[in-house]
Amino acid sequence: MEFDLNNEGEIDLMSLKRMMEKLGVPKTHLEMKKMISEVTGGVSDTISYRDFVNMMLGKRSAVLKLVMMFEGKANESSPKPAGPPPERDIASLP
Numbered sequence: 001m002e003f004d005l006n007n008e009g010e011i012d013l014m015s016l017k018r019m020m021e022k023l024g025v026p027k028t029h030l031e032m033k034k035m036i037s038e039v040t041g042g043v044s045d046t047i048s049y050r051d052f053v054n055m056m057l058g059k060r061s062a063v064l065k066l067v068m069m070f071e072g073k074a075n076e077s078s079p080k081p082a083g084p085p086p087e088r089d090i091a092s093l094p
Helices: 013-022 029-040 049-057 061-076
Strands: none
Touching: 013 029, 029 049
């Protein structure tokens, strides 16, 4: 989220450049294009969240499945109610 400059859920070349510079490991344009290609398998010019998790977890597919399942559940949850919480008195506390 910190490096997703356009809030589209993906890291593009400029976002990757900014991230690498912030980490103190600047890369050339060609090096970053190669990194994106390696992560995405050459099918995209951006790194999606799923691509990122796959890259970070590698072959630990059981953990990956749990993370993706959790992410799916988190997206399905109902929105939090707006406004302040209802007032409670001391007697209603557990």
